[in-house]
Structures are given as C-alpha cells and as structure tokens.
Amino acid sequence: MKRWENGKYIELTAAEVKEIQQRAALAAAEEAKAAAEIATCQTQIEQLRQKAKERRISVDDLNDLVLAVLGDTINVRDVLSER
C-alpha cells in the first residue's frame, strides 16, 4: 500500500498499515452497529403499524412511540435517515 505526498508515492510503514487496519475495523463495527439499529427500528415500526391496523395499540406502545420520537431511546427520524 502506498500514500501520496507532494509528488511522490510512498510505501506505507508497518505502523501506518496498522493504523489503517484499525480504522477499517472501527468503521466496519460502526457500520454494523448502525445497520443493526436501523433493522431494529424498522422492525419496531412495522410491528406498531401492524398493531395500529388491527386496532391493538396499547398505552405501552404509545409510550414507546413517544419516547422514540423524543429521542429517549431511539430517534426514529435520525436512525431512518442515517446513511
């Protein structure tokens, strides 16, 4: 692997390679976490939607929904728009 600096392609040092590998691992973990959060949120939304269609929404469901919208646990808007 190489990097470019002021006109020269420079072979990476072992330390630089290690830093890149750590960065990649961290990014992959963050991406996996975000994907899991999105999946969880989508599941919850679908469950609520189904309950609403069946007229089975409970007070607890409404409480969860309010907290989700207000951001106490999951901020629906932000999670859904996260890329």
Place this chain on the structure above:
Amino acid sequence: MKREIQAGFLPPSALEWTRANYGISALSVHERAISMLRAQAQNPPSLKLAVNGGVYSYRGRMRLFLSGVSPEFSPPASGTRLDILYLDGESGELAIVEGDAAVAITDPLELPDVPEVAIPLAAVYLGEDQETITEADLYDLRSFLGDSHAPVTLGTFNNASLNGQELNYSLPDHAHQGSGADGGQIEAANLKSAGAMAGRVLTADGYLGCSWELARCVLINSVVLSSPTSGVTFSSISNAYSDLLLTAVVRSSKSTVSDGLWIRFNADTGSNYDSRVTTFLTSYTSGVNRAGTWGWVGYGETAASTSNAFSPVRVHIFSYTSALWKTWWSETWERRTAAANDDLIQRVSAGTWKSTSAVTSVTLLWQNGSNFVADCRFYLWGLR
C-alpha cells in the same frame, strides 16, 4: 526633418488635408480610419502587398510606419494556405508568417500564430502556384481599438515581508525598452509592507505602469493519481496566502456505499478535531465528532457507485497561518447509483482543529481505510 504620411495610393495633392489645417497628423479623420496600416494588392497585382503608412502603439510608445511594400509571398505548390502579413512592432519592418497547408476558410479563420512582436495587418488566402495577389485574397486583420500587449511580469517576491527588502527583477527581452540593463531594482524606500507578500507578482504594461497583481487564487500543488493510494498529503505549504482551498474529485475503493472522507492537519492524530457533517437527502441528518482524531470533510463515492461517478470535494481552510485555532468548511456530493431519490446526497461539514500552529500540511484519508482509486484528482490552492 519629419516626413508626411502618404495616404494609400492617392497622391498628396488629392487629399483634403493640409498640414496647416490638420497639424502634423497627416490624414483626415476618415483617411485615418480607413487607410492607416492598410495592406492592399499592388497595382498591377504581384505577390507583394502595399501597406499604407500609419501610427501604431507598441508597448506604450507611439510609433510611425511610413508605408512600404511587403516581402514576396510564396504560394503553396499544392492546396491552399492562409498567411499573415504583420508589422514587427519592435523593428518597424513588414514580415510574413506562413500558415498551414490545405487550410479551409472557416469562421473563425484558422490563422497561424504570430510572433509576440507582431501587429497583424492582413491574412492572405493563397492558392496553388498563384502568381498574383488581388484584393479578393485579403482579409483585414487590423485592430482599430488599441493593441493587446499582455502585462509583463517583472518579478515575484520570495520574502514574507517587504520591510527593508529590495525588489530585484529582470525584464524579459520583449519587455526591454530603450537603453539600460535588463535587470533593475526598486529601492526599499518605495516599498511598503502589506503583510505576507511572498509569491506576489509585480507586473507592468505599456499603459498603466507597474502594479501589484490583485487578489487571486494560486495553484500550489496538484495530483491526478495514477494508482490506488491510501492517503493524499500536501506538505511544506507556504505561508504566503491568507486561506487555503482544497478541491478534489474522489472515489473510494470501499465495496459498500459511501465512505467517510477525513482530513488531518500537520499529521496530527491527537484528539484535537471537533466537526459536524450534515447530510441532505429527502430529509436531513447531522452527525458530530467531538475531540476526534480527524476532521470530517464529508463522504465520497465508492466501488458501489456507478462507474465513473466521483465525488466533488471543496474544503476551505481559513487563516491557516494565524495563531488562532484553525477552521474549515467543506462540501461533498454523491449520486451512488441514482436508483432512488435518496441516492443523491449533498453534505456540508465544518470543523475546528484546536491548534495554534500554522497549517503546513493537509492530508485527506478515508474513514474505512480504503484507497483513493486511480484518477482521483486533488488541487491545493492558495487564496489571497
């Protein structure tokens, strides 16, 4: 003794003017507009042109051409050619520059380049073994409103300050006027300090004299990557500017959509960066990174995007030499595969690098440790 200008083919006695009425300007207003420096076919026609006398401006000096006959044109052995008859502003002689063979008459005309000293007078359309030139072969090239002498660069400062400095400069040959050395010196007493001056350019032209070049954008360094590269660094950045502008088109080797684009200054990997990136899709979202080890510039296209899709990047780094903490403002754009509205994403970022050191190097890198693919382009500009 001054000589009078002859007006074309008309004998002086046929002209309406007299020196008593019009002073030393030898032609009437109409004659001046029509005749001065006009190239015409000879009578009888030949392969030479007659050029009327006239006044012209060359590098700030008014000069008089007393009329004359051009050198002989050499028609092509086959095909056609557009030659140019010009007046050499320096020597005052008529000269010809030959055009390319088999040229067509197009709009604009495909004319050959002329020397820097040339004042073009006429283009001449020459055919195969043509023996004479008539008026129908001529295209008037005279410029009636001034000339187009570009400013001449006298010198560029290499010092950060003008205090006590002297400007040594050398004049290019074509800027040399009159007698004297080709180099010169402006005395220190005539120079006033105006902050960071290194790299500023002093120019002179024939009309306005010397002047400092006004605010401008200077390309400091650039690269078009020829192979995949993990990071791009511009280092040893001069302190001659007020701000830096980094522009690029980038694409990451990451296999899934969107890769975070990061910035680091002076190779600082400490927790000295605060930044926020706001993403505009159909809705918007915003993320922050406090006390990060990198700054957020935005995101870029990846291998999951359509081929040939690269993200434009613009990073403005403010007051990069000051002792203040450094700030930047940046923008990126992605279109991924454009399969859905939310594939089209605009991002705006800003941040602070909590350092009082002058920025001497800037590095761009990908969040996912991926590579900038070949053909990514990076340009670092100095603003002043």
